[in-house]
Amino acid sequence: MKSKLVQLLRENQGFFLSGEKISIELNCSRTAVWKHVNALRKEGYVIEAVSNKGYQLMQNEDLLSKHAILSRVKDNPLFHHIAFYDSVTSTNTIAHKLINEDVKEGVVVVADEQTAGKGRLGRKWASPKRSAIAMSIILKPKLDFRQAPQLTLVAAVAVTRAVKIVTGLELEIKWPNDLLIKGKKVCGILTEMQADSDRIQSIIIGIGLNVNQQHFSEELVDLATSLQKEGDRVFDRAELIAAILKEFTWLYETYITKGFSFIKPLWEAHEITIGKEVVARSASNTKTGIAIGIDEEGVLLLQDDDQDVHRIYSADISFEN
Amino acid sequence: MKSKLVQLLRENQGFFLSGEKISIELNCSRTAVWKHVNALRKEGYVIEAVSNKGYQLMQNEDLLSKHAILSRVKDNPLFHHIAFYDSVTSTNTIAHKLINEDVKEGVVVVADEQTAGKGRLGRKWASPKRSAIAMSIILKPKLDFRQAPQLTLVAAVAVTRAVKIVTGLELEIKWPNDLLIKGKKVCGILTEMQADSDRIQSIIIGIGLNVNQQHFSEELVDLATSLQKEGDRVFDRAELIAAILKEFTWLYETYITKGFSFIKPLWEAHEITIGKEVVARSASNTKTGIAIGIDEEGVLLLQDDDQDVHRIYSADISFEN
Numbered sequence: 001m002k003s004k005l006v007q008l009l010r011e012n013q014g015f016f017l018s019g020e021k022i023s024i025e026l027n028c029s030r031t032a033v034w035k036h037v038n039a040l041r042k043e044g045y046v047i048e049a050v051s052n053k054g055y056q057l058m059q060n061e062d063l064l065s066k067h068a069i070l071s072r073v074k075d076n077p078l079f080h081h082i083a084f085y086d087s088v089t090s091t092n093t094i095a096h097k098l099i100n101e102d103v104k105e106g107v108v109v110v111a112d113e114q115t116a117g118k119g120r121l122g123r124k125w126a127s128p129k130r131s132a133i134a135m136s137i138i139l140k141p142k143l144d145f146r147q148a149p150q151l152t153l154v155a156a157v158a159v160t161r162a163v164k165i166v167t168g169l170e171l172e173i174k175w176p177n178d179l180l181i182k183g184k185k186v187c188g189i190l191t192e193m194q195a196d197s198d199r200i201q202s203i204i205i206g207i208g209l210n211v212n213q214q215h216f217s218e219e220l221v222d223l224a225t226s227l228q229k230e231g232d233r234v235f236d237r238a239e240l241i242a243a244i245l246k247e248f249t250w251l252y253e254t255y256i257t258k259g260f261s262f263i264k265p266l267w268e269a270h271e272i273t274i275g276k277e278v279v280a281r282s283a284s285n286t287k288t289g290i291a292i293g294i295d296e297e298g299v300l301l302l303q304d305d306d307q308d309v310h311r312i313y314s315a316d317i318s319f320e321n
Numbered sequence: 322m323k324s325k326l327v328q329l330l331r332e333n334q335g336f337f338l339s340g341e342k343i344s345i346e347l348n349c350s351r352t353a354v355w356k357h358v359n360a361l362r363k364e365g366y367v368i369e370a371v372s373n374k375g376y377q378l379m380q381n382e383d384l385l386s387k388h389a390i391l392s393r394v395k396d397n398p399l400f401h402h403i404a405f406y407d408s409v410t411s412t413n414t415i416a417h418k419l420i421n422e423d424v425k426e427g428v429v430v431v432a433d434e435q436t437a438g439k440g441r442l443g444r445k446w447a448s449p450k451r452s453a454i455a456m457s458i459i460l461k462p463k464l465d466f467r468q469a470p471q472l473t474l475v476a477a478v479a480v481t482r483a484v485k486i487v488t489g490l491e492l493e494i495k496w497p498n499d500l501l502i503k504g505k506k507v508c509g510i511l512t513e514m515q516a517d518s519d520r521i522q523s524i525i526i527g528i529g530l531n532v533n534q535q536h537f538s539e540e541l542v543d544l545a546t547s548l549q550k551e552g553d554r555v556f557d558r559a560e561l562i563a564a565i566l567k568e569f570t571w572l573y574e575t576y577i578t579k580g581f582s583f584i585k586p587l588w589e590a591h592e593i594t595i596g597k598e599v600v601a602r603s604a605s606n607t608k609t610g611i612a613i614g615i616d617e618e619g620v621l622l623l624q625d626d627d628q629d630v631h632r633i634y635s636a637d638i639s640f641e642n
Contacts, residue, residue, distance in 0.1 A: 144634050149518045196513045197470045198635040313465050314519040
């Protein structure tokens with residue numbers, strides 16, 4: 001009911017909607033409308049109420065709430081169950097807990113803030129309150145566990161397309177899980193799974209996206225950016241989340257029904273590593289060569305000076321100048 | 322303290338040990354000895370007490386308790402934390418929960434009974450009270466997730482060796498996770514992991530071993546057996562658990578420090594699939610051919626009539642006659 005009310009008010013932003021009109025649309029009493037308006041105000045929505053005119057949703061800062069997201073994903077066939085939190089350690093950690101409680105495929109964990117966001121290899125990822133997107137998608141595909149890294153690539157394509165649609169900004173994909181704007185990191189994807197030797201039991205795709213951050217710390221300012229810094233305006237996080245879920249839905253269904261070969265060219269179209277001379281650093285060694293592509297499992301292929309091709313499963317990639 | 326007392330009584334089985342002797346060995350009062358004896362009796366130990374003689378542990382049915390196991394693994398460098406339960410749904414499920422609570426490597430979950438034991442591909446595995454071993458080992462190796470199936474093979478070698486040492490019985494290994502005696506299944510291994518695209522975060526090796534079952538249901542009697550049925554005597558489950566953990570410890574350390582190539586020949590020595598004409602059935606297809614070996618990742622290699630070699634990641638194997 002609350003999410004329908006948010007949707008109705010948003011569709012009429014800039015105009016007053018009478019309590020009577022709303023009560024008819026929502027099929028409830030005018031007293032109930034008043035109660036829902038007050039509940040939304042407690043969540044932080046600024047709703048003006050004027051006698052004989054009705055209610056109006058005012059422009060406000062980028063508020064994220066379960067209802068704001070639900071009102072935008074109601075038609076999504078896969079992702080319409082949102083587990084929303086004001087603040088969590090990390091949305092992937094919450095997703096692991098939900099999986100142990102046996103949740104179904106398609107649950108999306110969203111938090112306004114992460115206090116211990118996770119990056120690759122135990123690194124930290126900052127998701128400050130009221131400005132970033134921290135979300136984790138739970139899926140249970142019937143796939144061999146060796147295919148899990150492909151889903152990171154599916155998610156990278158989904159985020160790249162959604163950001164383009166909502167903001168007009170072009171993201172660059174850097175294997176395996178970084179999304180950049182002009183070389184600065186704007187999004188990271190952390191895919192985690194529970195699996196046995198036969199198949200994936202469940203998979204968590206964590207997406208951390210810098211949306212409305214205006215400032216980064218001195219040590220990050222040359223490495224990271226946000227959509228707001230690059231696009232010079234504030235973006236609606238709920239709209240971005242819904243767009244990411246929408247793009248992911250059709251890409252995932254294409255991937256499951258037709259295979260990774262249908263996703264690979266979409267990924268390659270935005271990728272900036274392939275064809276370049278790169279350094280691949282892992283905990284155990286460093287390899288230099290030309291990134292000649294990815295294989296069918298999403299593994300990076302690196303050709304060294306002796307023309308030997310190495311399969312890179314896990315590494316940090318930097319560019320040779 | 323209780324586990325030390327069990328150990329002391331077991332070492333002197335057939336003899337009386339005076340309360341005074343025990344109190345000196347355990348460095349506690351004779352009243353404390355009496356209290357611990359009573360606590361052990363509540364766990365089901367039959368301990369005879371005679372004035373002026375002392376205490377004696379009587380022969381009893383195969384009782385499994387935390388202390389019975391702890392007294393036998395106290396010198397194990399890796400596995401000395403036992404999480405013991407009388408009855409659980411499945412030890413792997415408990416292990417998943419413990420991992421989410423951030424337990425350290427080396428915890429072993431043991432249960433006297435599983436009410437919803439898990440096999441491969443969502444199948445059931447029966448672990449009836451007072452007769453079977455149901456245990457799950459928690460490890461956190463720094464390995465690529467593609468190496469996880471190798472740990473199933475390490476565990477298969479460990480169980481095979483431990484059973485031989487304790488019972489004298491020879492097990493046969495059938496790829497990927499079955500241990501058989503004369504073609505009948507006596508043990509299953511279910512390896513589950515939590516991982517990201519870069520590495521394994523934690524791995525659970527679930528081992529279900531039929532020890533003292535005397536009867537199997539009509540539908541299982543031709544397919545399954547127990548150590549008791551094959552060896553014609555009751556075996557001590559705590560002794561078997563400790564032996565499995567001891568064998569696993571050195572095999573695992575060899576695997577981590579020297580690599581899978583040191584484990585592979587030990588596995589192949591007990592394996593019955595390689596060299597045979599087999600049918601490999603998976604959900605999506607059926608392949609027939611000669612099982613010519615496993616590769617470095619533990620994947621089965623099947624050569625068909627056209628001499629093409631197929632990599633079998635997941636399948637049920639049966640033998641062609």
